Amino acid sequence: MNFNTDFTPLTVDPDKIYDYSFSIIEEEMGEHSFTDDQWKVVRRVIHASADFELGRSVMFTPDAIEAGIQSILAGRHVIADVQMIESGSGRKRFQKHGGDLHCYIADPDVAKEAKEQNTTRAIISMQKAVRENEGGIYAIGNAPTALLELIRLIKEGVAKPDLIIGMPVGFVSAAESKAELAKLEGIPFITNVGRKGGSTVTVAALNAISILADERAKK
Amino acid sequence: MNFNTDFTPLTVDPDKIYDYSFSIIEEEMGEHSFTDDQWKVVRRVIHASADFELGRSVMFTPDAIEAGIQSILAGRHVIADVQMIESGSGRKRFQKHGGDLHCYIADPDVAKEAKEQNTTRAIISMQKAVRENEGGIYAIGNAPTALLELIRLIKEGVAKPDLIIGMPVGFVSAAESKAELAKLEGIPFITNVGRKGGSTVTVAALNAISILADERAKK
Secondary structure, three states, X not given: OOOOOOHHHHHOOHHHHHHHHHHHHHHHHOOOOOOHXXXXXXXXXXXXXXXXXXXXXXXXXXXHHHHHHHXXXXXXXXXXXXXXXXXXXXXXXXXXXOOOEEOOOOOHHXXXXXXXXXXXXXXXXXXXXXXXXXXXXXXXOOOHHHHHHHHHHHHXXXXXXXXXXXXXXXXXXXXXXXXXXXXXXXXXXXXXXXXXXXXHHHHHHHHHHHHHHHHXXXX | OXXXXXXXXXXXXXXXXXXXXXXXXXXXXXXXXXXHHHHHHHHHHHHHHOOHHXXXXXXXXXXXXXXXXHHHHXXXXXXXXXXXXXXHHOOHHHHOOOOOEEOOOOOHHHHHHHHHHOOOHHHHHHHHHHHHOOOOEEEEXXXXXXXXXXXXXXXXXXXXXXXXXXXXXXXXXHHHHHHHHHOOOOOOEEEEOOOOOOHHHHHHHHHHHHHHXXXXXXX
């Protein structure tokens, strides 16, 4: 396939850029065993990272996507571990279904409590999120300590998210935190194997779910 | 090297997590030909992506880091193509040197003009950035069209950034836009080869430069 013929006009139409990117991703990905809806999530993860290896490392519980769609349509809230996810995904896409998107990491009370307890703001922000929200989607793309704390709160019976999108990146605890998530029972999740991940791919997965929710709402 | 002995206490001390990550990256990277300051940038790019291939693909003009430091210390402004970079890097680190961080992509006048001209908001936001700022650092991590437009404005003699950090990600025009940047003469830049990149690694490079500027200011 040669896409170069009308390269210049294509590059400035945002919708066409997406379609065009997805067609390249489809072609280069080749065979895989994701379901149709899972592939819509993985395709966006690859789009945001240009990394097929990362795309292939994504794992879903069978109920994950449906749980995410239902959570958004029910107007439950989305919690992001870092502000990059909040700004990358945007609050509007959840507000239109009656929900909202929150990130507590920069809250002054979170910073104060983390300092007092000599721990990370990520951990304290998860505790605050669980206190302030019923269920909801947790999108964690940066802080392994946030994901580990959320898992601890679930095991203690304090937290019961509708869905966890847990894809922190890094060299210390990131892969380990995701391996812990992969062992979790009774909570729908999307995660990936290994060190790679991050805010941009977490936003990609979250946005893919929100687009599926929009499509469902139109039916 | 075995880091597992005191795994749990280490994971909650933010400074130690960084040190620990960097020591793992040092060890696994092996030989390379980056200068000491360049390595401080690349190390953060690897830290943000867990991707050594991406780290090794980073390129610098010889004057790039010094130009970035001088620009920040002179209180010149930083322009981000997307809000994820604005929130990921934060305005405070530039405000303390008299500058600021701007992102014009969500401005209503930018959206209006893009619609009228049937082009991307990214392109119009670069035109606005060049009109409103003298020199400065352009951190472009998402939109190839923003980078291509900035290069066009430079060639037309309208724009003269102090430094371009150009690392957009994607399948349509991303690699091509970075190849265009790599051919640019007379403007310091940091970029990388290939499709990979994105907001998180652009933030990582920008933050590394701002930390070097802080160190310089203390001397």
